[in-house]
Amino acid sequence: MPITLKDVALRAGVSRSAVSRTFTDGASVSEKMRRRVEKAAVELGYSPNALASSLTTGRTKLIGLVSxxxxxxxxxxxxxxxxxxxxxxxxxxxxxxxxxxxxxxxxVQMLRQYSVDGVIVASSTLPPGFSKAFRDAGMPVVHAFGRPTSAPEVHVVGIDNIESGRMAARTLIARGYRDVGFLGGPKTATSTQDRLLGFLAEIATHPEIRVSHSFADAYSFDAGRKEMLRLLAENPAQAYFGGDDVLSIGALSAIGESYLSVPRDIGIIGLNDMEMAAWQNINLTTIRQPIRHIVSSSIELMTEMLKNPDRPPEARIFACEIVERGTLRPLKA
Amino acid sequence: MPITLKDVALRAGVSRSAVSRTFTDGASVSEKMRRRVEKAAVELGYSPNALASSLTTGRTKLIGLVSxxxxxxxxxxxxxxxxxxxxxxxxxxxxxxxxxxxxxxxxVQMLRQYSVDGVIVASSTLPPGFSKAFRDAGMPVVHAFGRPTSAPEVHVVGIDNIESGRMAARTLIARGYRDVGFLGGPKTATSTQDRLLGFLAEIATHPEIRVSHSFADAYSFDAGRKEMLRLLAENPAQAYFGGDDVLSIGALSAIGESYLSVPRDIGIIGLNDMEMAAWQNINLTTIRQPIRHIVSSSIELMTEMLKNPDRPPEARIFACEIVERGTLRPLKA
DNA sequence: GCCAATTTTGCAACCGGTTGCAATTTGATG
DNA sequence: CATCAAATTGCAACCGGTTGCAAAATTGGC
Incomplete structure (x- = not known):
């Protein structure tokens, strides 16, 4: 049913190689030949079968996007x-x-069967060894939102979660909070672990400040809400660093439901700066993760890998920035 | 580098066909042979190349998911x-x-090049002829969230937007609103057009009720907020049927920012029942679109199509239901 | 207009599988 | 143990392309 190379070759009265060559750039074809083939091709409505060509070229242009x-x-x-x-x-x-x-x-097996040219793992919660498995199977890998280390096993693009934890701590301290908490995401997520690490480390430089921490089950509204309700029932801190934005929004909801006011009674700072954080009826102060750069840098690394698969793994770390909105008390002038 | 059929055949000392057959079910292989081949296969870590086999079988098991x-x-x-x-x-x-x-x-061209077995178009805003193009190119198509008609050109799975418009209207009327509005999504979206149609039709059966309508630029928070701010500056209705939930949430924000209260001053009913609608700090009354069923039914249709590509196009329509939350005034007892 | 250098073209093998067909093996039966 | 049908196996062609190599055509120099 579908038109093949052979059909075009027949129609144009040339060899199959000629047709193939007009559709692969960099191949040697005369202008005359190209025109002739292209004419036949459009007449028949031909477009080359990418999968068939991948057999010989070894490239499919398929990229596994795993999350x-x-x-x-x-x-x-x-x-x-x-x-x-x-x-x-x-x-x-x-x-x-x-x-x-x-x-x-x-x-891994599935992506191997489909001969993907590379794999992008997009997750901040997968264990360190996960993306390595793809590399071990011979595929170029970039782990976006992964945990950057000084000697990564695969390419990692993301933020320095430890530093962002510190940043959150510094921000809370600067606002005069003296009793702060970390309302983390799932304990097993590398991002949670690192954010906590940084948060505690920074607070530790201020012995007068009280700190506590706990974990929600997931990076989700419900988990954040539930955990905050639990905290409110006990003896809540003055301000929390929420594991991420959606978690923080859940916490905000819990606070509102308890007839408390933000930032008057409790402060919250999130992390991500997702679209909803800017919604005027949410207005969450947060730490912006530069998603745009993380993505474009991941793609850049991937295309580099496609050219040179032996490129040694590298970590690319992007800086975050505070986005001031309405969920922390203002800086004292 | 990767292990091929031939390697396994060599190792097992059998023909290539034998190896192929042990990996395609329904083929005739003796138990003895199968064991022998499988042994060699695991020793070498072989897994068949799905793309190569697709060349002869004509099936890739790839499904284009277009949105x-x-x-x-x-x-x-x-x-x-x-x-x-x-x-x-x-x-x-x-x-x-x-x-x-x-x-x-x-x-279409791209998906043809990759020989996808079928295409699922998931969108409520694409023009009617869009998905037809895939079918014309010979691919099985299911349009999820499309506009159902009595004689669809491709399989369509979704809700009856006209009926859901009516449902919104009935709900508002039952709450005693006498001046209502439709705050629609993009004017070009079939879903918007149909919801408006139904909404107006139902209101028309109640001559005493005042009705107006306008459109936001997109199904988005900002578009909904902007349009609602515009409406508030003029002479707003008592209650609005928002084009969908995210639009409605934008409208809610606009109302809050204008120091008005929902549902006291203005009522809102959305459509979709997305996760956020249930968030306690949003608590949007809405019309639930049964996404789960739409998806599973779409997949079901797709797998049917894969068996029998000539199956005549069919429309599957699912009923919506009202989800009562806090953005409409209560029913009078 | 002739010859060498260069470019263009076609041949044929190959990529990694599948499958129709004929040959071989197996097994049941007498 | 011979016979025949059924099950299993291998051969070889094919799926839709690509590509090294040699033959053919073109180009440029003189």
């Missing part, structure tokens, strides 16, 4: 940016939704 | 469900992000 964050609204933006950026480079995202599993084996 | 809704949070849930459901059926989602374009040509 387990299908519940955090920030990831819609992440997927939007990734898919657009990939498309702009002529690459095609093959989406893998991990649901709960953190065992890469079946994803 | 232009990468800004409406409801679609994260949609993508989550679609990708999971596809994976469960052994199908692989090849994601296509349409950004702004409503011209299917390049997507």
């Amino acid at each position: 387990n964050n299908f519940h955090n609204p920030i990831f819609l933006e992440v997927f939007d940016r990734f898919t657009r950026a990939l498309q702009d480079k002529g690459l095609r995202p093959l989406l893998v939704n991990l649901t709960d599993e953190t065992n890469p084996a079946s994803s | 232009n809704n990468f800004h409406n949070p409801i679609f994260l849930e949609v993508f989550d469900r679609f990708t999971r459901a596809l994976q469960d059926k052994g199908l692989r989602p090849l994601l296509v992000n349409l950004t702004d374009e409503t011209n299917p040509a390049s997507s």
